[in-house]
Amino acid sequence: xxxxxxxxxxxxxxxxxxxxxxxxxxxxxxxxxxxxxxxxxxxxxxxxxxxxxxxxxxxxxxxxxxxxxxxxxxxxxxxxxxxxxxxxxxxxxxxxxxxxxxxxxxxxxxxxxxxxxxxxxxxxxxxxxxxxxxxxxxxxxxxxxxxxxxxxxxxxxxxxxxxxxxxxxxxxxxxxxxxxxxxxxxxxxxxxxxxxxxxxxxxxxxxxxxxxxxxxxxxxxxxxxxxxxxxxxxxxxxxxxxxxxxxxxxxxxxxxxxxxxxxxxxxxxxxxxxxxxxxxxxxxxxxxxxxxxxxxxxxxxxxxxxxxxxxxxxxxxxxxxxxxxxxxxxxxxxxxxxxxxxxxxxxxxxxxxxxxxxxxxxxxxxxxxxxxxxxxxx
Amino acid sequence: xxxxxxxxxxxxxxxxxxxxxxxxxxxxxxxxxxxxxxxxxxxxxxxxxxxxxxxxxxxxxxxxxxxxxxxxxxxxxxxxxxxxxxxxxxxxxxxxxxxxxxxxxxxxxxxxxxxxxxxxxxxxxxxxxxxxxxxxxxxxxxxxxxxxxxxxxxxxxxxxxxxxxxxxxxxxxxxxxxxxxxxxxxxxxxxxxxxxxxxxxxxxxxxxxxxxxxxxxxxxxxxxxxxxxxxxxxxxxxxxxxxxxxxxxxxxxxxxxxxxxxxxxxxxxxxxxxxxxxxxxxxxxxxxxxxxxxxxxxxxxxxxxxxxxxxxxxxxxxxxxxxxxxxxxxxxxxxxxxxxxxxxxxxxxxxxxxxxxxxxxxxxxxxxxxxxxxxxxxxxxxxxxxxxxxxxxxxxxxxxxxxxxxxxxxxxxxxxxxxxxxxxxxxxxxxxxxxxxxxxxxxxxxxxxxxxxxxxxxxxxxxxxxxxxxxxxxxxxxxxxxxxxxxxxxxxxxxxxxxxxxxxxxxxxxxxxxxxxxxxxxxxxxxxxxxxxxxxxxxxxxxxxxxxxxxxxxxxxxxxxxxxxxxxxxxxxxxxxxx
Ligand SMILES: Nc1ncnc2c1ncn2[C@@H]1O[C@H](COP(=O)(O)OP(=O)(O)OP(=O)(O)O)[C@@H](O)[C@H]1O
Ligand SMILES: [Mg+2]
Numbered sequence: 029x030x031x032x033x034x035x036x037x038x039x040x041x042x043x044x045x046x047x048x049x050x051x052x053x054x055x056x057x058x059x060x061x062x063x064x065x066x067x068x069x070x071x072x073x074x075x076x077x078x079x080x081x082x083x084x085x086x087x088x089x090x091x092x093x094x095x096x097x098x099x100x101x102x103x104x105x106x107x108x109x110x111x112x113x114x115x116x117x118x119x120x121x122x123x124x125x126x127x128x129x130x131x132x133x134x135x136x137x138x139x140x141x142x143x144x145x146x147x148x149x150x151x152x153x154x155x156x157x158x159x160x161x162x163x164x165x166x167x168x169x170x171x172x173x174x175x176x177x178x179x180x181x182x183x184x185x186x187x188x189x190x191x192x193x194x195x196x197x198x199x200x201x202x203x204x205x206x207x208x209x210x211x212x213x214x215x216x217x218x219x220x221x222x223x224x225x226x227x228x229x230x231x232x233x234x235x236x237x238x239x240x241x242x243x244x245x246x247x248x249x250x251x252x253x254x255x256x257x258x259x260x261x262x263x264x265x266x267x268x269x270x271x272x273x274x275x276x277x278x279x280x281x282x283x284x285x286x287x288x289x290x291x292x293x294x295x296x297x298x299x300x301x302x303x304x305x306x307x308x309x310x311x312x313x314x315x316x317x318x319x320x321x322x323x324x325x326x327x328x329x330x331x332x333x334x335x336x337x338x339x340x341x342x343x344x345x346x347x348x349x350x351x352x353x354x355x356x357x358x359x360x361x362x363x364x365x366x367x368x369x370x371x372x373x374x375x376x377x378x379x380x381x382x383x384x385x386x387x388x389x390x391x392x393x394x395x396x397x398x399x400x401x402x403x404x405x406x
Numbered sequence: 407x408x409x410x411x412x413x414x415x416x417x418x419x420x421x422x423x424x425x426x427x428x429x430x431x432x433x434x435x436x437x438x439x440x441x442x443x444x445x446x447x448x449x450x451x452x453x454x455x456x457x458x459x460x461x462x463x464x465x466x467x468x469x470x471x472x473x474x475x476x477x478x479x480x481x482x483x484x485x486x487x488x489x490x491x492x493x494x495x496x497x498x499x500x501x502x503x504x505x506x507x508x509x510x511x512x513x514x515x516x517x518x519x520x521x522x523x524x525x526x527x528x529x530x531x532x533x534x535x536x537x538x539x540x541x542x543x544x545x546x547x548x549x550x551x552x553x554x555x556x557x558x559x560x561x562x563x564x565x566x567x568x569x570x571x572x573x574x575x576x577x578x579x580x581x582x583x584x585x586x587x588x589x590x591x592x593x594x595x596x597x598x599x600x601x602x603x604x605x606x607x608x609x610x611x612x613x614x615x616x617x618x619x620x621x622x623x624x625x626x627x628x629x630x631x632x633x634x635x636x637x638x639x640x641x642x643x644x645x646x647x648x649x650x651x652x653x654x655x656x657x658x659x660x661x662x663x664x665x666x667x668x669x670x671x672x673x674x675x676x677x678x679x680x681x682x683x684x685x686x687x688x689x690x691x692x693x694x695x696x697x698x699x700x701x702x703x704x705x706x707x708x709x710x711x712x713x714x715x716x717x718x719x720x721x722x723x724x725x726x727x728x729x730x731x732x733x734x735x736x737x738x739x740x741x742x743x744x745x746x747x748x749x750x751x752x753x754x755x756x757x758x759x760x761x762x763x764x765x766x767x768x769x770x771x772x773x774x775x776x777x778x779x780x781x782x783x784x785x786x787x788x789x790x791x792x793x794x795x796x797x798x799x800x801x802x803x804x805x806x807x808x809x810x811x812x813x814x815x816x817x818x819x820x821x822x823x824x825x826x827x828x829x830x831x832x833x834x835x836x837x838x839x840x841x842x843x844x845x846x847x848x849x850x851x852x853x854x855x856x857x858x859x860x861x862x863x864x865x866x867x868x869x870x871x872x873x874x875x876x877x878x879x880x881x882x883x884x885x886x887x888x889x890x891x892x893x894x895x896x897x898x899x900x901x902x903x904x905x906x907x908x909x910x911x912x913x914x915x916x917x918x919x920x921x922x923x924x925x926x927x928x929x930x931x932x933x934x935x936x937x938x939x940x941x942x943x944x945x946x947x948x949x950x951x952x953x954x955x956x957x958x959x960x961x962x963x964x965x966x967x968x969x970x971x972x973x974x975x976x977x978x979x980x981x982x983x984x985x
Pocket of ligand 2: 073074075
């Protein structure tokens with residue numbers, strides 16, 4: 029288990045104020061969980077990870093691993109990185125070019141205070157090398173490995189020390205697309221087999237959704253939402269998350285009121301009056317933004333059946349892009365353009381009328397963000 | 407019409423018309439560089455097989471010089487001393503410089519900026535002044551360190567004897583340690599920080615990381631730095647001449663000087679020694695360039711340019727900070743203070759309250775009033791400014807030929823212009839002396855022969871500064887000037903030179919500084935009226951005028967310091983640093 033509380037990390041700069049790279053970062057990753065920090069470039073993921081590792085010294089906060097405090101500003105504790113027993117895989121792999129595959133992997137055992145006997149080290153190293161599929165290359169020069177093999181060696185080196193926490197900083201980003209997909213499965217398999225608490229950093233949402241038990245989305249040094257991949261995708265908590273994960277349609281509107289029976293909110297928007305769902309309370313009379321995923325904008329040529337509780341609208345096909353397994357339709361509803369992801373069997377020509385229906389549970393209302401609005405205005 | 411791809415050149419092929427004016431220009435530069443770098447060496451080689459020309463008797467072929475040099479029982483100790491001195495000094499410099507660089511780059515030791523500031527020491531304190539200062543500190547009779555030691559411990563004998571092989575190694579190694587510091591600093595900076603962080607995460611201790619990762623990875627840089635330092639030490643003239651000769655410890659450079667300055671002078675023997683020395687330095691330079699061209703083996707690419715976090719070494723940081731301060735004391739504090747002290751005396755005497763009452767700036771007036779000092783200052787300024795200008799312009803064209811044309815044999819030009827790097831100053835002086843004595847033409851004995859020596863000696867520095875900026879200059883910038891209809895000379899003058907300017911300025915400043923310090927070539931080439939400031943300092947030392955020497959030395963250091971600081975402010979972007 030890893031718990032991070034109120035973590036702040038700054039970088040001093042030559043001139044100007046320090047860069048606040050991680051601000052009030054707080055999360056808990058239960059034992060054996062694959063936890064991902066996801067966010068755009070420069071949002072502070074690496075900084076957070078390096079602070080957990082001890083490679084950066086935070087300005088305040090607390091970090092606890094399996095009940096052991098490794099950093100606490102209030103208690104004045106800072107365990108140096110070489111005493112934390114956290115395994116880490118670096119983005120550049122950091123494979124030592126002057127060593128063989130075997131000696132790279134055995135290094136963490138060689139530098140231990142109470143060193144194991146040689147035979148035992150050999151056995152442990154060969155076991156992890158076998159787990160990552162490199163046992164047949166043990167005596168090779170580490171520089172003579174392919175990118176994917178280097179990546180697996182870096183993983184083996186982190187695993188051999190039987191770490192309390194495994195830290196991974198974009199380990200797949202230097203691989204080509206095919207290999208990346210394959211390594212994703214490998215990584216997931218190894219993590220599950222060993223039951224390791226893993227903190228994974230990536231800016232690739234696909235990777236995050238595919239691998240994680242839990243995701244923390246970061247923006248500008250702060251965590252903006254924590255949740256399961258499905259929750260993050262289907263129920264984004266704010267505009268940033270909805271926009272960053274997948275593609276979505278944003279529709280602004282006014283909140284009319286709450287319907288106690290259906291537990292839905294009524295909103296009036298440029299595409300008509302809609303029933304929408306919201307996780308956070310809205311204020312009647314206030315503004316809100318709707319996020320509707322393209323696959324939830326259903327298109328039909330015939331009129332929809334009555335009875336079911338659905339949002340309905342009419343539009344005109346403006347553009348379409350054939351992508352093989354799906355067709356992207358741009359549909360104009362009044363002044364608003366909606367993106368819809370439809371089955372290729374739908375062949376409505378451009379310029380024709382089309383019916384739209386949307387499940388209210390999939391129309392997610394995001395409360396207006398006062399902070400963001402103020403920032404935008406400033 | 408001389409533009410590239412112009413009408414006069416319908417096939418658009420560079421190099422199709424060898425009569426174009428630019429080829430004359432390129433040819434002239436190539437010929438000048440070849441003449442400067444090769445002809446004197448040829449004469450030196452010739453001289454080493456010739457008897458001296460005495461009176462009307464013409465020179466004759468002989469193997470006697472080599473036979474004399476190598477049958478003598480003095481030669482083996484000479485070789486042993488040279489190698490021991492050079493190896494010792496370069497190892498000391500490397501050990502001190504690497505330790506400083508590692509502490510400075512990788513740990514949270516205090517006084518960091520101090521160490522960087524100290525790296526200009528070899529630039530602002532010429533070798534001869536450094537040696538003289540250390541004689542005042544470490545001579546068994548008058549050395550202040552010894553006097554203080556004897557006083558404090560009531561001892562009879564001296565603590566250190568600078569007039570010894572260890573003394574020579576200490577002084578030279580200390581003087582070159584900032585160069586080792588800079589070389590190792592750039593090696594550490596080129597290293598991917600995550601290689602060390604990965605070791606840290608694996609649980610390695612700080613010492614373990616340094617030993618098993620940092621220094622092992624920096625090994626190619628360590629070896630290359632050793633070779634650079636070794637070549638510099640074996641070429642070193644001031645230290646062996648002032649510390650070794652008085653007690654009979656000879657190395658090649660001092661033996662060459664000795665052979666020329668004995669009566670009758672033995673130029674043949676000196677040439678034979680010079681050829682041997684040249685063989686050693688060429689070997690060193692060759693290996694060093696071989697190694698640096700293969701240096702990329704361990705280079706790893708990362709996306710992030712951020713520096714690694716500095717490791718917390720706990721209480722050791724105060725020990726390391728103390729090491730910084732001690733180093734600062736040895737490399738600049740004590741040497742400069744002892745020169746300053748002695749420059750303010752009437753007659754040289756050790757510091758005491760009694761002597762402190764006699765402090766007077768008279769020596770400064772006295773030394774400036776010497777007629778040959780004014781001439782020497784003028785000569786030094788003239789040689790430094792004109793030498794630097796000629797070198798930078800010649801090598802700008804040469805680099806352009808090497809990097810921008812497809813001229814056959816252009817790599818040869820690069821090699822020839824860089825060859826003087828392997829030429830010890832003393833050997834260069836000797837070769838030029840032999841060459842222009844044999845050719846006649848009245849250059850020998852004038853300031854012009856010194857200018858020739860300076861230009862030749864500093865060609866490699868010009869090549870290096872210009873190559874660096876030429877490589878960064880995109881060829882399309884020139885091509886677009888040519889397409890706009892500019893001739894080659896116009897393109898060169900209006901586009902290439904202005905864009906090279908930062909590199910040109912930085913190289914020019916560096917050459918000005920090393921010219922002012924230059925002693926080992928000048929010492930063989932000067933005649934009355936063409937002394938430089940370094941030569942005057944040398945003469946003052948020979949005459950025992952320590953007080954005047956110190957005054958002149960303090961002024962020289964101050965002038966160089968002001969120049970270096972001003973220059974660094976001007977060309978911050980390139981920085982003027984040794985190496
Ligand atoms: N050593 C440093 N010194 C100064 N600023 C830094 C340093 N390291 C990172 N930063 C800054 O801190 C912010 C967060 O950087 P960080 O490396 O944590 O981003 P990231 O989310 O990992 O981005 P990426 O996806 O590009 O790796 C950035 O604005 C970055 O420029
Ligand atoms: Mg990062």
